[in-house]
Amino acid sequence: MTASPDLEQLAEIELQEEEEEDEEQQRSVPDAPPAPPDPSHPFYDVAQHGIIQVSGDDNYGRKLIVFSSCRLPPSHQLNHRRLLEYLKFTLDQYVEMDYILVYFHHGLRSSNKPSVKWLREAYGEFDRKYKKNLKTLYVVHPTSFIRMLWNIFRPVLSHKFGKKLMYVNYLAELREHLNYEQLFIPADVLRHDEKLRATQKGGASPSVKTPPPRPPLPTQQFGVSLQYIREKNKGAVIPPVMSQTVTYLKQKGLRTEGIFRRSAQVQIIKDVQKLYNLGKPVDFELYRNVHVPAVILKTFLRDLPEPVLTFRVYNQVQEMLGVGSSLRVTRCKQIVEGLPEHNFIVLKYLMSFLHTVSQESIINKMSASNLACVFGVNLVWPRHGSISLSALTPINIFTELLVEHFHTVFGSRCPPAQVTP
Template sequence: FSSADVKERWLSALLWHINEAKQNECLKNLTLQILVLDADNCSSTTTVNVSNVETAESVMKKTLLQLGLPGRTSEHHLWVISGKDDPAYPLIGHEHPFSIALNCLRDSADHQQGINNNTLLADGTEASFLDQLPKEKQCQFVLKPRLQAPMQLRRESLQKLTKRKKSLIDWALRRSTSTPTGSPPSQSPTTPRKLFGLSLSSVCPDGILPKPIMDMLLLLYHEGPSTRGIFRRSANAKTCKELKEKLNSGDDVQVDGESVFVAAAVITDFLRNIPDSVLSSDMHGLWMEAVDTENRAHKIEAIKSLVNQLPEANLILLRHLFGVLHHIEQNSGVNQMNAFNLALCIAPNMLWLPSPTGPEEESRSTKKVALLVQFLIENSGEIFGGDIASLF
């Protein structure tokens, strides 16, 4: 996210839509069986009625109260055995056990003749259908105590950590006061950024894309079309961070040895950090008007006109980017990323509202920007020129 405020607005919009969807669900309550383990691994089973809005945290609290068990929810963990081949996994607390259980039921229903969502959501059907599932296919919830380190061990660890922090601070102070006058200063944490967060005009001198950006686009052009879930699947966060830091420090980086997923993630991050967005936030209203144009030919002309109003550096990046995206979309039968899927992944990083608004308007804008990006991908030859493929 470009700022904490943008992050909060996205969170508000997502929570609003989740709440709206849950209000419209046909089924709003479900009875779950929960296996309860104590510190001595003695087990018991209880049934808890949960709603579609209750989180794992509230379900744990309800279970503990129902059983009269001492302790707080922070001292327990709710685990899930999904009924698939996946291993059991702990819930953090924000998840909805209702949705997890219902998803398990739907997965099982997909394999049974004559069962569909309408049948599954009929009153009482879900409970009877759950009982009919083989044990190994049922979604199971397990409540057990968290492993607690002895208090003395935690206290000693804290003391060691505090002592180490103090020694590091003392060392830093001694080092700073004893630095010879003639020694060159170490690099400041506020060293100017070389790539991310700068205007495109400053990083694209003479209308030429930075070499690492061009190298990553080239990698995506050649490997993206044959890579399933490109731009949708996550990359290794640590690798992405390290690569971004190298690029920002001005280091000479060989991108051709990187994962194509890392290249996709870093390109997306680069777009997200362009001031005022690559499509220009000041033109947001004009883009939205163009998207609403019904006649296809008129829509293309309106969008081409807006594209030509962008700064030269923005246009150069867009031509290369949509050359890549169109090439990937042309091979969607292999990579399962059509124009719609690609737009959902990349659109939020290409255009945003010029000023903060409420979650509803933010959501409407996000949907329309995705439609715009989808249209740009599908008609990139007409909008950016048929020679965009020759850029690579």
């Protein structure tokens, strides 16, 4: 096998060639990273650069974790050992559930690249618990350097891991797989993608073929507002998707370990969504997999044009860290009671169910905290842009309080009795 110094030299040559081809892009001013984490963060020295972000879920309920090479500072300014520890620290919060990695390669330079030796050690440290639930690794804007690394690592990569790798040449391709609007994409990566598309056909910028929007079907359930669903379903307060999945999961899923952490077969989820949107009956018994309705419930919430908690609440949730611990439940109650009546009823219905799930946590391993990690980003998100890693903490805290202190938070403002699951 080629000696390590030779590999390092080859990597250096490859990166220098790519930098020479991209001099104009290299001179562009990088965008500012997301809001920095609290200085007390155990990995503040690494986290402040915004290299790693958690961007909600993909289209099938799997957590999205983003690594942006353009955020890497020069190597002398970053301890790569700390970077590895921070990556593991982040993944440790999600590896018990199915997750997706998105790697933005653009911006890796000879000045900021980790060594090939470091990459080998990093792969060796990611044991089975990290690799088992990784469903896909999207490598965005791959270059000859990436393909060279792939050939170097091929002998030590497992066959299963190799099948999880997917090259993505243009950002538009991600729309087929991910909730693109909530994906954290650095401005440098966006500019680079525009440049690639502009030169794709001899300098002419290709038009992105987007089908014209069509009005939703009267039976539509996914991707339409709560109000639309209510109007088209004879005034039903709880959307049929929610009532049917919750009812089934209460009967079959409360004692399932890791419920809401697992994904389901993508084609099955598409088929179920289609049935709902066409107004056809769905029998979850046919799928013999309790994770199907669990994923459908999360997907329904994530596909709402406006989150259940509304856009207006996002900033209020972000301010939770500034509220004293003893006052947080009261503050949650105030925020929730300020919701429109319909949103309040739907949220109460969902939280009542999740509270019930948490009561079985000794068996299903889904405590209020674990449920918050899964559902938080599906209940509230900003009107524009994505959720940064630092913004996840107050969202998860808020959601955990809703689940754990359900009776206190929702106790006084009573919706109709028939909506309690």
